Amino acid sequence: MGEYSKRIGEVGEAVVTEFLSLVGWDNPMQNDDIASIDTEFRKRTNGIDGYYHYINPMVSNTIENVLYSVKYSKDPYPLSKITTQFKERYYELAKAIESFKKSTLKQQTIEMYEEIENHFDRGILFWLNNSNQGENDLISRLSRVEVNSGVEHDGIILVDNKRVEFIYDSICFTLLKYRDYDIEFLYFSNGLNNDERNARNGKIMPVQYINSSVIPIRVNRGSETTVLLFTIDYFSKEDLMKYMGIAKNIGCNCQGATLICFPDYIETEHLPTVNVVKRIFNDDSFTANLTIANYNNPLLK
Known part of the structure; x- marks a missing residue:
């Protein structure tokens, strides 16, 4: 079962990589580890499925840092558990962003650019499945869910089947x-x-x-x-x-x-x-x- 679940996850990451290439996010850093600054939450490192950065055309002189997490399944969305699972996955990504803010990876990225005045550290939670059954619109269902992770970041975006x-x-x-x-x-x-x-x-x-x-x-x-x-x-x-x-x-x-x-x-x-x-x-x-x-x-x- 462990290997099969791993394979489902690998397929999901491949789907997301193809999707990101389609929107111009070529060659993201994938499957990296960031040293944890909250060792009670993660003893050593926070694993991230991917990281991409670019100059933000929507805000002048700003770098957009985006960490993304991929959750992929062969089964429909588990609607009875959807809120609980969303909050868990949101918090997990928020903690990865928290560690990223203090990481050498972020510092190295900032040093790559000149005349930058600001930066945003965001997350994307890709929650996808390859089932043709059940609901495909999680965003509407979760739009009123309040999430307070206690972690500072510049936003986490949920991407479901409908959006992709x-x-x-x-x-x-x-x-x-x-x-x-x-x-x-x-x-x-x-x-x-x-x-x-x-x-x-x-x-x-x-x-x-x-x-x-x-x-x-x-x-x-x-x-x-x-x-x-x-x-x-x-x-x-x-x-x-x-x-x-x-x-x-x-x-x-x-x-x-x-x-x-x-x-x-x-x-x-x-x-x-x-x-x-x-x-x-x-x-x-x-x-x-x-x-x-x-x-x-x-x-x-």
Whole structure:
């Protein structure tokens, strides 16, 4: 049983490594040990499944340090134990971040960069399974759970099956539909990244997008530029209006075309609503080049 459980875990780490490569997090440090600063919790070391760092395009002059933990099973999520297990796994990762803050690994990372003013130390808990049964949305179920680890860190993000599938399907849709294009993530302007040296697009997906309900992408070929906005939300008139505004603003209204993608859009059913919203939006220069699509429909890929 021990070897089989180990194999399930190894498969999970491989899935996460492939996922991280897809979002531009190439070659993360994997399966490392960090000397424990709380020897009552961990006698010697805190093991981490992976560690990645990058210059944060969402906050000027900042390093993003991300430690991640992978929990992977062949079975559905154990809903009767979900809160207890989440708190245990959250605390375990929080303690690893606590030790990382005092580690030589962090110090060596900071010394790699120049003109850095700040850094964030975050965690990602990948809690996945390969079962086609049961619930796949843990984030909604655990959204009201209060967790107080007593450990200082800059946030721990839960990633479940639903979230991984959303990001994976969105990027795969883009790769298939825009094979000959340069594909990059767009970075929202948020008041913390207004420095003119900050990139406005790039190959790395910021950690802030991993639990976002939208993913903004830019595809470019020659003078042709298209802004793509993917949402995890189901199609509705209200959400379409909202995402049209976001797409226009993030593209600075200078893109040649815009594509907003929902997981359930059906043209024969929803096109009349799209036409109504376009008229209400009242910006012909934008809506004339706006298309709505379903990123789960292989016929549209």
